[in-house]
Amino acid sequence: MASGNSLNLTVAHRGQSYSLSLLPDETLATLQARLEELTSIPPHFQKLLYKGKSPRAQDQQMTLAQAGLKDGMKVQMLGTTTKEVDGLSSIEAERQKRNRILRERASKAPVKVRSTGTANSSSLNYRFHELIPLSHLPNPESARALLQRLSDDPAIAHIMQKHEFSVGILTELAPHEHPQLLGLNVNAGQQIKLRLRTDRYDGFRTYREVRRVLCHELTHNVHGDHDNNFKELNSRLNREVAEYERAVSAGTHSLSEYDGSMYEPSASLEAEARGHALSGVASLSLDSVEDRRMKMLAAAEARLRKEEEELEDSCGTAGPSAVDKTS
Template identity: 70%
Template sequence: MNLTVSHRGQSYPLSLLPNDTLAVLQAKLEELTSTPPPLQKLLYKGKSSKPQDDQISLTQAGLKDGMKIQLIGTTLQELDGIKTVESEVQKRERIMRERAAKAPSKLRSTGLSQSSDLNYRFHKLIPLPHLPEPSSALSLLQRLSDDPAIRHIMNKHKFSVGVLTELAPHEHPELLGLNENAGQQIKLRLRTNRYDGFRTYKEVRRVLCHELTHNVWGDHDNNFKELNSLLNREVAEYESSVRAGTNVLGYSGEVYEPSAQLEADSYSRVLGSVSGSAALLQGDSEDRRRRVLEAAERRLRTEEEEMEDSCGTAGRSALADEN
């Protein structure tokens, strides 16, 4: 089986047996690119979106003779360049967490003990200064913190987060987000796998909504799924109300009812087709609204299932701690 792997603008021809495992391929790629297997991400046609067992054969993984593969990952040389600084940063974070744990008054993540809406926010934004463009990372964190839809759900659900920061390179490289101690600190994967740019804002914000749900529920159970779906709906409805120029959803429980055209636009975005919009415009308003919501919820469920695989938060919930 002849394969061509591209990495950082360079191509590597490989010849392997169809029964060779993915581990064999990853080992060869490590020799060629100095990228360790845990940090390798292989992109090719037919690849499953789920992490694959490295002991399955190349054929079972969907690889075929003549196939081209793109390798994304950080090299050992790059890793060595930031390990020392990153270790120091993590050490300081650990010391700060220990000090916070010993403090007489500890921040409650759900905000139940706070009396003012001003406390339902991110109290500190911290980019990683040893990574490229820390000012850009801070701008992204600030945009998330100032996002009107995010502020809306934080006030409505009384969420308070001590620190909003980013996941360091190679700190749980398989994760997109992490919520520590039910809101004491939320870490988000802001950068691309190569750390040469930043992920899209909407992608990072959806991860943030996922991690905010962990302020209340620790594990990915039905309680978590219900609240997480609610947060995403409230963000979408809030922004839809702003775009439509109608009453912005406040904290009084107002219900936003989208127009037929806005529903059609939403349906088109969900299905990715103009014909879907035309079909949506048929029937009464209640039927249109139902179809929009069903299509959106199906898409969100699929995205959430993938996101749960990239979330490192689990354990006791904030509500359990309150009791």
């Protein structure tokens, strides 16, 4: 089929590359049918990412030219085979059976048993599809372990499911290659790169620091610039991570939709805020409990805003420190 007018595409999926040649007036449905032959992934389970675009299910009859595909373009495909989905369905059936048994036991026992809820097939798509440490850097096994911990983090999995985030590759940034950056999101989730290591390569940055950068970069799946929309969603993600962990700690294991209440920082932040408030207000004991709480939260949130501003300066996805997104 290759000719002077054909589109030669390279489609990457789970570490494999597939070369395809199609005509510009062929449809996305034709491309997806070819990909199904190569990967066994049905079209309705396929997600294509290229140059910041991701066609929707209703775009299948759009031509490749209309969809913005060009000769020589590289495409990242995310997706799950029918066999994998069937396997998850089997696991889900067993999970439901176990939960049913737990509910029956709970109805007869004096102690209430809480369930963590049920999964669904979307959990296979809304996740990090590949974890790739940099093999040329020291101790890549530890880097992979840190990436795996981020991928398995229940709070991160919670916000990815809730907001339907899908990331092709989660990998790392080498400090000597981009010393000014802590994170980079390539093509709205095709890749997310995080600074895992210290500048001197003598260890790794703290887990909570790296996870906070990850929340920042996940926000770039939706918003490219650090505008008010970005700040609102980024704050919400951090809030939902904290709420989820508080719920798990309290034993509820489930969260309702965010109700708009103010973000309550961790105990350490509250303690820090309390110290600032006590040092500046001699008559604090006369304030109400709610007044003291609001002052502590205001101080803690001011610190978080300052940290977020510093993080924006070290994010390569948008702003003055942007780097080549194709690297």
